[in-house]
Amino acid sequence: MANISTARPLSTYKSGMSVRVTGFEAGKCCRGRLLSMGIIPGTIIDIINGNGQVNVRVRNSQYAIGCELANKIMAIPVYDCNKCSAY
Numbered sequence: 001m002a003n004i005s006t007a008r009p010l011s012t013y014k015s016g017m018s019v020r021v022t023g024f025e026a027g028k029c030c031r032g033r034l035l036s037m038g039i040i041p042g043t044i045i046d047i048i049n050g051n052g053q054v055n056v057r058v059r060n061s062q063y064a065i066g067c068e069l070a071n072k073i074m075a076i077p078v079y080d081c082n083k084c085s086a087y
Helices: 028-036
Strands: 018-024 044-049 054-058 061-065 073-077
Touching: 018 028
Parallel strands: none
Antiparallel strands: 018 044, 018 073, 044 054, 054 061
């Protein structure tokens, strides 16, 4: 399992990265909204665009998440060997 202490806010990751959600630093309202979008701990999120609002792909859906909400989603990077340029 990943070390949660290395988790950073979703808003700090660059476009094109994939991250795994480790938790939230949000209240009930924000947490409920994230859960309704399918963003739960363990979910892999693809970051499409990270300028101001963060555009993400979660499973087969795309969402635009505001900067403040993106700061409350804690995540770690996911490294997929199939995407490595060495292959």
